[in-house]
Amino acid sequence: MLNETAIVILNWNGKSFLERFLPSVIRTANGAQVIVADNASTDDSVSYLKANFPEIHIIQNSSNGGFAKGYNEALKQVDAEYYVLLNSDIEPEENWLQPLLEVMKDETVAGCQPKVLAYNQKTHFEHAGASGGFMDINYFPFCRGRILTSVEEDQGQYDGQHEIFWATGACLMIRANCFHEVEGFDEDFFAHMEEIDLCWRLKRKNYRFLVEPKSIVYHVGGGTLPYNSPRKTFLNFRNSLFMLTKNHQGVLFPKLVWRMVIDGVAAISFLAKGEFKQFGAVFKAHGAFYRKLGSFLKKRKALKKSSSTFNQAGLFRGNLLWNYYVKGVKKYSNLNKRLFH
Numbered sequence: 001m002l003n004e005t006a007i008v009i010l011n012w013n014g015k016s017f018l019e020r021f022l023p024s025v026i027r028t029a030n031g032a033q034v035i036v037a038d039n040a041s042t043d044d045s046v047s048y049l050k051a052n053f054p055e056i057h058i059i060q061n062s063s064n065g066g067f068a069k070g071y072n073e074a075l076k077q078v079d080a081e082y083y084v085l086l087n088s089d090i091e092p093e094e095n096w097l098q099p100l101l102e103v104m105k106d107e108t109v110a111g112c113q114p115k116v117l118a119y120n121q122k123t124h125f126e127h128a129g130a131s132g133g134f135m136d137i138n139y140f141p142f143c144r145g146r147i148l149t150s151v152e153e154d155q156g157q158y159d160g161q162h163e164i165f166w167a168t169g170a171c172l173m174i175r176a177n178c179f180h181e182v183e184g185f186d187e188d189f190f191a192h193m194e195e196i197d198l199c200w201r202l203k204r205k206n207y208r209f210l211v212e213p214k215s216i217v218y219h220v221g222g223g224t225l226p227y228n229s230p231r232k233t234f235l236n237f238r239n240s241l242f243m244l245t246k247n248h249q250g251v252l253f254p255k256l257v258w259r260m261v262i263d264g265v266a267a268i269s270f271l272a273k274g275e276f277k278q279f280g281a282v283f284k285a286h287g288a289f290y291r292k293l294g295s296f297l298k299k300r301k302a303l304k305k306s307s308s309t310f311n312q313a314g315l316f317r318g319n320l321l322w323n324y325y326v327k328g329v330k331k332y333s334n335l336n337k338r339l340f341h
Contacts, residue, residue, distance in 0.1 A: 005173075008084065028096060039063075068191065082101070083173070092216075108208050110208065115159075116168060117154060125146055126146075135316065137316065140240075141166065147335075162211050165203070165209070192235040206309040233278050240259070242292065245296040247300075262321070317341070
């Protein structure tokens with residue numbers, strides 16, 4: 001199956017990451033095709049690739065449409081049964097692909113992810129994906145190994161294969177036909193949370209997502225945008241509302257208003273800490289959401305017509321913020337497992 005697998009790395013001005021990590025990806029590809037999709041970089045990424053990696057297929061996108069559009073444009077040109085969407089700042093371990101391919105033998109599985117550890121602290125999970133993603137009752141994402149900003153040390157506690165709600169876009173193996181069945185990523189997201197939205201839409205067609213911790217990769221994280229960037233805050237808050245509006249199964253507006261109240265509390269917290277740019281980013285996110293609300297209500301209506309049985313595995317019926325800030329629960333293992341679908 002390796003010759004039916006395409007590892008696709010989306011690059012934007014990431015020559016330094018390509019220099020550091022592309023050799024290890026090529027070395028461990030074990031017959032899978034390695035492709036770099038360049039998002040109209042303004043550095044010399046493309047000339048560097050052509051000079052140093054002539055065996056690599058390069059797709060040059062016409063503009064920087066972000067993670068979502070960049071992959072959508074590139075993957076239309078890739079003929080493979082399985083795509084592996086891989087961040088440019090990832091170093092895989094040896095034999096990382098085979099365990100993921102074993103998972104994909106189950107045709108009910110649309111996609112899967114490896115265990116993601118921090119490149120700069122390899123004893124700990126990495127924020128973006130850790131050992132599989134979940135969602136709480138208010139649609140706050142969290143992981144086995146990471147709740148909000150608390151990241152756990154990897155002591156093998158989450159080494160079992162497990163069904164999850166979402167798989168990280170930092171290293172996502174997905175069936176090509178599933179990706180195209182739902183028309184890929186939502187390009188309105190630009191970047192951040194588009195992979196959760198993609199997984200959610202596929203779960204609404206009763207597909208499954210798994211984490212396979214036998215496969216391990218190391219992720220630098222924050223390579224394009226630092227985790228404390230106001231731009232990242234803007235995208236996360238805006239895209240959370242986009243995602244909720246499209247995919248929430250019940251009555252929309254009470255859930256939406258409640259989530260926006262929570263956002264307001266977060267904004268006040270930023271203000272109290274003197275983080276004025278973060279405070280402003282939340283309100284900019286809400287303004288951007290209002291401008292797109294009409295189009296997302298149309299998307300919601302279309303999804304209702306097209307979706308069938310919703311696979312709720314990985315949804316946590318508890319309140320993550322209450323658990324974290326009031327009860328002091330900082331580890332996935334301490335959450336009430338009876339509240340998980």
